[in-house]
Amino acid sequence: MFQPSPWRADFPAIAALQRQHQTYLDSAATTQKPQALLDALNHYYGHGAANVHRAQHLPGALATQAFETSRDKVAAWLNAADARQVIFTHGATSALNLLAYGLEHGFNEGDEIAISALEHHANLLPWQQLARRRNLRLVILPLDEHGCIDLNQALQLIGPRTRLLAVSQLSNVLGTWQPLPALLAHARAQGALTVVDGAQGVVHGRHDVQQLGCDFYVFSSHKLYGPEGVGVLYGRQHALQQLLHWQFGGEMVQLADYHSASFRPAPLGFEAGTPPIAGVIGLGATLDYLASLDASAVERHEASLHQHLLRGLADRDGVRILGTPQTALASFVVDGVHNADIAHLLTEQGIAVRAGHHCAMPLLQGLGLDGAIRVSLALYNDSDDVQRFFDALDQGLEMLR
Numbered sequence: 001m002f003q004p005s006p007w008r009a010d011f012p013a014i015a016a017l018q019r020q021h022q023t024y025l026d027s028a029a030t031t032q033k034p035q036a037l038l039d040a041l042n043h044y045y046g047h048g049a050a051n052v053h054r055a056q057h058l059p060g061a062l063a064t065q066a067f068e069t070s071r072d073k074v075a076a077w078l079n080a081a082d083a084r085q086v087i088f089t090h091g092a093t094s095a096l097n098l099l100a101y102g103l104e105h106g107f108n109e110g111d112e113i114a115i116s117a118l119e120h121h122a123n124l125l126p127w128q129q130l131a132r133r134r135n136l137r138l139v140i141l142p143l144d145e146h147g148c149i150d151l152n153q154a155l156q157l158i159g160p161r162t163r164l165l166a167v168s169q170l171s172n173v174l175g176t177w178q179p180l181p182a183l184l185a186h187a188r189a190q191g192a193l194t195v196v197d198g199a200q201g202v203v204h205g206r207h208d209v210q211q212l213g214c215d216f217y218v219f220s221s222h223k224l225y226g227p228e229g230v231g232v233l234y235g236r237q238h239a240l241q242q243l244l245h246w247q248f249g250g251e252m253v254q255l256a257d258y259h260s261a262s263f264r265p266a267p268l269g270f271e272a273g274t275p276p277i278a279g280v281i282g283l284g285a286t287l288d289y290l291a292s293l294d295a296s297a298v299e300r301h302e303a304s305l306h307q308h309l310l311r312g313l314a315d316r317d318g319v320r321i322l323g324t325p326q327t328a329l330a331s332f333v334v335d336g337v338h339n340a341d342i343a344h345l346l347t348e349q350g351i352a353v354r355a356g357h358h359c360a361m362p363l364l365q366g367l368g369l370d371g372a373i374r375v376s377l378a379l380y381n382d383s384d385d386v387q388r389f390f391d392a393l394d395q396g397l398e399m400l401r
């Protein structure tokens, strides 16, 4: 039975893509944008751009007000206690790099950092490089057969030497939610700082950072239907106080002479240079739009499309789904057929999915694979999108076999 998306028309690019015979099923890489975002960008650029936190003039005051209102909206979205706990970065990657540099001073040789076996390179490489700079041990938490961090093993591996735990909330390859409450509580009891990579998790459901109990939470605006070039780093107050400044320049400084300077606290002290002003304002407008939707209807819609996707994959001979996906995406391989060949045939038929290692090479290697196809869903997809994917897959497999 056809399942429409009630929100599809809010995303003008979906109709434009359809006119180009494209079915967009790569939203875990980046999402299409709602009209509300396009309107906000148009309004900002159409009414006078200005730099923030500096100018006395009216356009500067308006831009600063809109920019800071977005910070309030992000804080409300995450249920942060205070908007000053929200630092704008250029994406999840830059937020994680900020943490790896800003916290570096707190590590001593032999200390341990724990991450999981499923991390995106963005939540692996900054810690790997920090470990190399400081002679630390990077501990990799193994997965169970479903593709979740194995809690029993993790609780053994996170101990008094663990200074930091950094884990994804929702895997970008396996679509599995990680057992964060138990992991975070255990790590904190050991005195470790906790970092949650919310790049995928933030897109599905509302998450309360206070309830989650993490020290830091990061995400990218562009995966949450917002503009590119904007990321968010939320920090618990006492955790933010441990961060040393890492990028230096305008906006973040309190006083400077030729030989020394003092710096502002979070958030502005960690937003050196001109921030992505339009992007931040656009993220605020996107959150307003998302907040206006019926969250449980969105959840039901995505869950139903996801079931359709999983059933269809399971029904096809030789298709192997990676892990046990719980939300919004599924990665798979087909026996005897290279993922790049399938991807090529899907692309030729106008199906936009992702193939390859999904920026998680060690995970794919651990599964004995050099790549997989990932289909990812968003609130604007409908059941015809999923069906078109299956029709194209069947046709492609028929040719390849």
Ligand SMILES: Cc1ncc(COP(=O)(O)O)c(C=O)c1O
Binding pocket: 028, 029, 091, 092, 093, 094, 120, 122, 123, 168, 170, 171, 172, 197, 199, 200, 220, 359
């Ligand atoms: C789980 C996860 N973490 C981090 C990132 C990095 O996000 P960005 O490239 O927007 O910085 C991604 C992007 O795919 C991701 O899926």
